[in-house]
Amino acid sequence: MKNKNASYVIQHIAAHLCPAFIIACLRKWSRNRKFATEMRQLLTILVVTICAIAASSATPRWEGVDMPVPELSADSRDSDSNIDVSVKDGYVYVATPRKVTVKLFTILGQLISEATLDAGTHRLRISARGVYILKAGTSTRRVTI
Secondary structure (H helix, E strand, O other): OHHHHHHHHHHHHHHHHHHHHHHHHHHHHHHOHHHHHHHHHHHHHHHHHHHHHHHHOOOOOOEEEOOOOOOOOOOOEEOOOOEEEEEEOOEEEEEEOOOEEEEEEEOOOOEEEEEEEOOEEEEEEOOOOOEEEEEEOOEEEEEEO
């Protein structure tokens, strides 16, 4: 319980006092127009940077497609679970005859996406090139983009 109270106090300070401090500083130094202008520019850059980071770290989403999996090779089909996996133009395509849970990890084990896909063909846009691990049901595959 003690840790929860300490955490609450830290969150309260960060959420309420930091913006108040910034506003107080702006008011105090508003007499110095050059400093106030530089502070506003700095705050604008900070807000834009935080928004960009938040947008770029959004979890990629699987989307259903009404087309067959592109360019299947002989080893793209898992014989045990009948799951087809393919990569084309930065998308990972998964075709499955039944509902399946799909997880995509970086080669270091960081979870990129987790979703339960219905039967059919689905794709996921991956913006960063590299090697990934795809777990679909009982099947585990290495995916290179």
